[in-house]
Amino acid sequence: MLIDTYGRIATDLRVSLTDRCNLRCTYCMPEEGLQWLPKPELLTDDEIVRMVSIAVTELGVTEVRFTGGEPLLRPGLVGIVERCAALEPRPRLSLTTNGIGLARTAEALRAAGLDRVNVSLDTLNPEVFRTLTRRDRHHDVIAGLTAAHDAGLTPVKVNTVLLRGVNDGEAADLLDWALRHAYELRFIEQMPLDAQHGWQRENMVTAAEIIERLAARFALTPEPSAVRGSAPAERWLVDGGPARVGVIASVTRPFCRACDRTRLTADGQVRDCLFAREETDLRAVLRSGAPDREIADCWRTAMRGKKPGSGLDDPSFLQPQRPMSAIGG
Structure with a gap:
């Protein structure tokens, strides 16, 4: 197992397949984009499948x-998904996407074995979308969500980041829209993972503010903590249920004690925390010809160094050098 010194067991693996993106969200990267990783540094399809196989068969990832x-x-x-779905034991497979291109790939991904998707959408207003992402692709995201639902990639979860003075007035409207389309909406506090390092705590829309705005229109009943488990989202039943809404309060109410995640970047670095400033190079071990067991042992060693928390509540907190686009969500 991937167990740290605080007894937490990592059973959830986040695999970044690329650092490239076709949007330029203001809270993520500058308008001109970033310097992408050179192709030789990226894990190949075969290497990704092998790493996932090691995680599933040797390390207990589910x-x-x-x-x-x-x-x-x-x-x-699609091929990566298909090969990972064929692993024994079979892991549950999901995808976090901005939804652009999902309309043409949802059916193929479902047929390959993908179980569900998370789609990022911060606004219902195409003009606000253009301001936030610097791209005119709102209609593509909506089409992608519809295609995912129709293909059976359910529950379709929608991830939303609210920015003060930009889209924070849309919280209740977004929830009403998600309920009508049978999507599960999850608000995420803006995190200090932007490439520009421009995040400021005082400008962040907090989980408490989000809940207050939703409660002005909907009756929210907290889901019992026992039901939440290691899930990052605190969830509420909406108007008695069964529909739910979630809030991921990574900054104001960290969930580090129950963290069950390990991360693999597109260039083969293991990260034990989203906010870690250290990484372990498994790509070098893999490309040296090491057997699966040796790679698994290196992964275990990396996870034993995991800290008790993200450090976000520490005045001395420093952002990771990598932005979110290069880490993976």
């Missing part, structure tokens, strides 16, 4: 989430 950048930009995505 859930695999493919992320980016934007994972739909990875040419071999």
Whole structure:
């Protein structure tokens, strides 16, 4: 197992397939984009499948989430999903995407073995979307959500980041829209993972504010903590249920004690925390010709160094050098 010195066991693997993205969200990267990782540094399709296989068969991982950048930009995505779905024991497979391109790939991904998707959408207003992402692709995201639902990639979860003075007035409208389309909405506090390092705590829309705005229109009943388990989202039943809404309060109410995640970047670095400033190079071990057991041992060693928390509540906190697009969600 991947167990740290605080007794937490990592059973959820986040695999970044690329650091590239076709949006330029203001809270993530500058308008001109970033310097992408050179192709030779990226794990190949075979290497990704091998790493996932080691995690599943040697280390007890039961859930695999493919992320980016934007994972739909990875040419071999469908094949990677299909090969990972054939592993024994079979992990649960999901994908976090901005939804652009999902309309044309949802059916193929479902047929390959993908179980569900998380789609990022911060606004119902195409003009606000253009301001936030610097791209005119709102209609593509909506089409992607519809295609995912129709393909059976359910529950379709929608991830939303609220920015003060930009889209924070849409919270209740977004929830009403999600309920009508049978999507599960999850608000995420803006995190200090932008490439520009421009995040400021006082500008962040907090979980408490989000709940207050939702409660002005909907009756919210907290889901018991026992039901939440290691899930990052605190969830509420909406108007008595069964529909739910979640809030991921990574900054104001960290969930580090129950963290069950390990992360693999597109260039083969293991990260034991989203906010870690250290990484372990498994790509070098893999490409040296090491057997699976040796790679698994290196992964175990990396996870034993995991800290008790993210450090976000420490005045001395420093952002990771990598932005979110290069880490994977």
